[in-house]
Amino acid sequence: xxxxxxxxxxxxxxxxxxxxxxxxxxxxxxxxxxxxxxxxxxxxxxxxxxxxxxxxxxxxxxxxxxxxxxxxxxxxxxxxxxxxxxxxxxxxxxxxxxxxxxxxxxxxxxxxxxxxxxxxxxxxxxxxxxxxxxxxxxxxxxxxxxxxxxxxxxxxxxxxxxxxxxxxxxxxxxxxxxxxxxxxxxxxxxxxxxxxxxxxxxxxxxxxxxxxxxxxxxxxxxxxxxxxxxxxxxxxxxxxxxxxxxxxxxxxxxxxxxxxxxxxxxxxxxxxxxxxxxxxxxxxxxxxxxxxxxxxxxxxxxxxxxxxxxxxxxxxxxxxxxxxxxxxxxxxxxxxxxxxxxxxxxxxxxxxxxxxxxxxxxxxxx
Amino acid sequence: xxxxxxxxxxxxxxxxxxxxxxxxxxxxxxxxxxxxxxxxxxxxxxxxxxxxxxxxxxxxxxxxxxxxxxxxxxxxxxxxxxxxxxxxxxxxxxxxxxxxxxxxxxxxxxxxxxxxxxxxxxxxxxxxxxxxxxxxxxxxxxxxxxxxxxxxxxxxxxxxxxxxxxxxxxxxxxxxxxxxxxxxxxxxxxxxxxxxxxxxxxxxxxxxxxxxxxxxxxxxxxxxxxxxxxxxxxxxxxxxxxxxxxxxxxxxxxxxxxxxxxxxxxxxxxxxxxxxxxxxxxxxxxxxxxxxxxxxxxxxxxxxxxxxxxxxxxxxxxxxxxxxxxxxxxxxxxxxxxxxxxxxxxxxxxxxxxxxxxxxxxxxxx
Numbered sequence: 001x002x003x004x005x006x007x008x009x010x011x012x013x014x015x016x017x018x019x020x021x022x023x024x025x026x027x028x029x030x031x032x033x034x035x036x037x038x039x040x041x042x043x044x045x046x047x048x049x050x051x052x053x054x055x056x057x058x059x060x061x062x063x064x065x066x067x068x069x070x071x072x073x074x075x076x077x078x079x080x081x082x083x084x085x086x087x088x089x090x091x092x093x094x095x096x097x098x099x100x101x102x103x104x105x106x107x108x109x110x111x112x113x114x115x116x117x118x119x120x121x122x123x124x125x126x127x128x129x130x131x132x133x134x135x136x137x138x139x140x141x142x143x144x145x146x147x148x149x150x151x152x153x154x155x156x157x158x159x160x161x162x163x164x165x166x167x168x169x170x171x172x173x174x175x176x177x178x179x180x181x182x183x184x185x186x187x188x189x190x191x192x193x194x195x196x197x198x199x200x201x202x203x204x205x206x207x208x209x210x211x212x213x214x215x216x217x218x219x220x221x222x223x224x225x226x227x228x229x230x231x232x233x234x235x236x237x238x239x240x241x242x243x244x245x246x247x248x249x250x251x252x253x254x255x256x257x258x259x260x261x262x263x264x265x266x267x268x269x270x271x272x273x274x275x276x277x278x279x280x281x282x283x284x285x286x287x288x289x290x291x292x293x294x295x296x297x298x299x300x301x302x303x304x305x306x307x308x309x310x311x312x313x314x315x316x317x318x319x320x321x322x323x324x325x326x327x328x329x330x331x332x333x334x335x336x337x338x339x340x341x342x343x344x345x346x347x348x349x350x351x352x353x354x355x356x357x358x359x360x361x362x363x364x365x366x
Numbered sequence: 367x368x369x370x371x372x373x374x375x376x377x378x379x380x381x382x383x384x385x386x387x388x389x390x391x392x393x394x395x396x397x398x399x400x401x402x403x404x405x406x407x408x409x410x411x412x413x414x415x416x417x418x419x420x421x422x423x424x425x426x427x428x429x430x431x432x433x434x435x436x437x438x439x440x441x442x443x444x445x446x447x448x449x450x451x452x453x454x455x456x457x458x459x460x461x462x463x464x465x466x467x468x469x470x471x472x473x474x475x476x477x478x479x480x481x482x483x484x485x486x487x488x489x490x491x492x493x494x495x496x497x498x499x500x501x502x503x504x505x506x507x508x509x510x511x512x513x514x515x516x517x518x519x520x521x522x523x524x525x526x527x528x529x530x531x532x533x534x535x536x537x538x539x540x541x542x543x544x545x546x547x548x549x550x551x552x553x554x555x556x557x558x559x560x561x562x563x564x565x566x567x568x569x570x571x572x573x574x575x576x577x578x579x580x581x582x583x584x585x586x587x588x589x590x591x592x593x594x595x596x597x598x599x600x601x602x603x604x605x606x607x608x609x610x611x612x613x614x615x616x617x618x619x620x621x622x623x624x625x626x627x628x629x630x631x632x633x634x635x636x637x638x639x640x641x642x643x644x645x646x647x648x649x650x651x652x653x654x655x656x657x658x659x660x661x662x663x664x665x666x667x668x669x670x671x672x673x674x675x676x677x678x679x680x681x682x683x684x685x686x687x688x689x690x691x692x693x694x695x696x697x698x699x700x701x702x703x704x705x706x707x708x709x710x711x712x713x714x715x716x717x718x719x720x721x722x723x724x725x726x727x728x729x730x731x732x
Contacts, residue, residue: 083514114484122523156486157484158488
């Protein structure tokens, strides 16, 4: 499957999905991002699983690739690690005519993506996501970033990949807890665009959680088509791309309140339910929406109730979200399961009274 | 005067030129880069001259601007200073809805430009160049960068400014030695596009070097129109933008060989002459071109002969230029004074035999 993602008037990239595609990496890089040099960036865990296959495939197409690794984990997503990887490329003699291959999950895509974005003012980037979260979300759309002391993803760039190569077979080595993180975003994709997809996730929960290749392949294809369609023509998040932030205003606040000890997918799952309850109270979201989302999320083992944090602290944390403009917090709400809510002003985000958000948090608290 | 610079299919920015425009900074920022917050970045020397005027103008249009300064000089153009300025903006509570004003010369434009490019994946940037070099060259076209141990400008981004505001009156405080650096690029603009402009620079050399406001105003307007025309439609330097690199292959090598103790404009002046002599030897450049360029450059007090460095070292240094692709060094040559040379393949760069470049260096050496 090949899906086109348009980013603005002049940029676009393909997402290519297929089992076993890692074996074709060399040919795909040669086709979509031909370059004199090729650098593969991966964390040490992913490198242990897949670096050999990736390097062999690149050699097979005439590249003499360099492998650069870094310690797995969000703690590596820093300006310091970005500078280290950049300097290693320079020491290795890489010039403008170099392609960067980001082989890994969301951390690798963000970090290696920013390396490519700022290397000699930008060199081609090939995203090869290895986690479900990265396949259905992070690797698509051109966002790159690192974390800084003031917060996550606050420094970075938009840098469209030359191509995104999604091989669902790579998910066979992904721990179940990591699979769930991607499932939260997949549920979100159904929640904003297609109620039938929610039904299917519920139906396929068993195979999905046991990493059944066919089930994951179908899940990944649906999410990528959904995200590609929404991101195309709205790369700068001025309109419909905002629907992809459903659940995320509360999710980001919960992550901040827990100092990011809560996994992102768990936070999104809880955020979807909290925002649906608050949306129902504000008569924006149809009654029963929160209950339906909670049922689907529970089927795949995701949490639906916020941890014990005072509602006032969560609300306070929403205000430091970088999407806040002039102090007004916007939510990307649902009309009903399978449909995002359009605001009265034609936009896809709207304000909510603090009281109804606090009431939603309190009513759901564990 | 208002000149439009097109950068690709979807991006463009205006360059506005006028004496006294610094006093209109607030209105111009409000018009071209409206934002909730506004941060002015300047080095300590420029801040002492112009920060008060800039802040007053911004206050007058309702902004509550923040001023951030750093020590003047190329030594500040680092990832560390970039990270410091970014963190100061975050500590100050700046969000996505912030405009960065780069008030200064080339170092400030590059450094503050990269701060804006990577701040929350890019916020609006207003370039207010205060040196002649920045007015006629660095501030236009969207290049931003910092230096790293491996070399200059190796990390950065293309980030189109929302607007470039050029106030030639700011040149009254610029030392003559700095004026000359900008004159080298102005001579280059004449050399690649208009022989009559070379005549005019020769004619106006006295007033230019004494910082006569009318002469500088005319010089700046010509150069900006020239650069804007060439950069438009070729922002990624795939075609005609390469003509702006005339003299620069040798200039960068001389800078590297002298560990950047030679000023950039001096290096460009020498590079223009060396490359013209070598181009004449290769029968690409018409005889007499090098002599004509040397005469104009000498009139404004710029050097035209390389320092005593072995030709082999200079040639070796050209090979580490980031524009080198697969080891072939390309030069942007002239056909004659006022006209760039088109290569046989239709491009604007071509290779030269090492021997003829070495002979040119040797024949000109002091």
